[in-house]
Amino acid sequence: MTVMEELRTRNFSLYGQWIGIISIIICLAVGIASIFTFNVGLIIFSGVCIFTGLTLIFVEIPFLLRICPVSGRFETFVRRFNNNLPRAGFYLIVALIQWFSLFIRGSALIVAAVFLTAASFSYGIAAAKKQEFTSSSTLGGQGLAQQII
Template sequence: MAFVEELRTGNFSLYGQWLALLSGLLLIVLGAVTFIAHIIFSILAIVFGVICIIIEVPLIMKLFPTGPTFDRFFGGLKNHWWRFIAYVVFAAVMWASLANGGGILAIGAVTVTMAAGCYLIAAVKKQSKVTTTWLGGTGVQSHYFDTRNAVPV
């Protein structure tokens, strides 16, 4: 399924995934850029960015064997509500960096806040968990089913 088709689905868990991936990349980059000026918030931004990417890329979980502790910690984040809570915490910390003069980290705070909002909407609407096929996820519809004729391919 093409990226534009995925965006047309109206599934906020998919929007949340894309925004969380963007947030993860931004947090890593911005954390590295501001490392000297804001060491603690930069380290937190990098850690949050890595966690966002681990949570949101299903292919990572398939490629690397994990232990029971890791599965307990990240396994609970498969639920929309838990992802919403995790991203709200990440966003709150990044917004708090502004009080310490972490100006550019606000970009990461905005994207994480938007990702949390998407997961909140998905949870409230009780939408099913959907992940993009671009990163090894389930996709919106099965690849083995032709929706034009409604017959298996």
């Protein structure tokens, strides 16, 4: 199934996953860009944003858990998010952390907060509609896993 075919399915968990991929890129980019400020609070929020982006890589691209050496504890943590509602909650928590960076100073971290919130809402809508959690075959969902085995 191609990306366009996946987006036409109207499954909000797929929308959430693709917004999550964009969030990874944004978290890493704005986290690195904002870390070079002279505000200690903003540097801490930037570090959290970078860590969030790195964690989301493994949450959203399950194929990487098979090829990257990670600890068993981290793998167990990531596998908790194999459903719509836990992912919506996780995204909401990390989005709120980035929204709190506004108390320090307005910065580019707000872009990460917006995208993380959008991913949370997508997963939340999928959970409310009781849509089955679906991982994109392009990003290591069941389609790619079957090709590897």
